[in-house]
Amino acid sequence: MKAKYTAVVKESDGWWIGWIEEVPGVNCQETTRDELIQSLEVTLREALQRNRSEAIDAAGEGYEELEIAV
Numbered sequence: 001m002k003a004k005y006t007a008v009v010k011e012s013d014g015w016w017i018g019w020i021e022e023v024p025g026v027n028c029q030e031t032t033r034d035e036l037i038q039s040l041e042v043t044l045r046e047a048l049q050r051n052r053s054e055a056i057d058a059a060g061e062g063y064e065e066l067e068i069a070v
Contacts, residue, residue, distance in 0.1 A: 007040050020044050
C-alpha cells in the first residue's frame with residue numbers, strides 16, 4: 001500500500017505553485033498544473049529517500065525498522 005500525501009496547489013500570476021502539507025520543504029513551481037503535480041511527486045520521493053537515509057545514518061548500528069500507521 002502506498003502512503004498518501006496532500007498537495008496544496010494554486011495558480012498565481014501565470015505559474016502553478018504547490019506544497020505537500022505533510023512534508024516541510026516539499027514545494028514546487030511550474031508553468032502548468034500537470035507539470036506541477038509531476039514535480040511535486042518527484043520532489044516528495046527525493047525528500048522521503050533523503051529523510052530515510054539520514055535517519056539510518058543517525059541510528060548507526062543495531063537499529064530496527066518498524067512500520068507505524070497513523
